[in-house]
Amino acid sequence: MTFLAKKDFLRERLWLEFFAYVGLNNGDALMRPKVSYSFADGFDIQLGANFFIGSEGRFGQYDANDMVYTKIKYSF
Numbered sequence: 001m002t003f004l005a006k007k008d009f010l011r012e013r014l015w016l017e018f019f020a021y022v023g024l025n026n027g028d029a030l031m032r033p034k035v036s037y038s039f040a041d042g043f044d045i046q047l048g049a050n051f052f053i054g055s056e057g058r059f060g061q062y063d064a065n066d067m068v069y070t071k072i073k074y075s076f
Contacts, residue, residue, distance in 0.1 A: 013038045026057025046071040 001024055006017045015036040022029045034048035049068045054060025 021059060023054070023057045023059055026054060026060055028052075028054025028057035028060030030059040030062075042075045044071075044073045044075075046073070 001022045003020045003022065004018070006015065008015050015034075017032075017034045017036070019032045019034075020029055029052075031051045031053065032048065033051075034046060036044060036046045038044045047068075047070050049066070051066050052059050052062040052064075055063060
């Protein structure tokens with residue numbers, strides 16, 4: 001099962017997003033929260049994470065591999 005919630009703020013300059021894959025048979029999941037901010041024309045910054053939940057299944061097998069990332073993007 002998948003789930004997506006997304007909302008923009010500050011006149012479409014700030015985006016909050018939460019995406020999840022959920023394994024119904026094994027009770028495992030991959031949750032991906034993300035925050036993006038457009039601070040100037042063509043410049044965006046993003047902060048996100050990948051959290052693996054469970055002890056078995058497609059996503060649970062990676063439970064020790066959670067991560068946080070940042071991204072700066074320039075578009076022209």
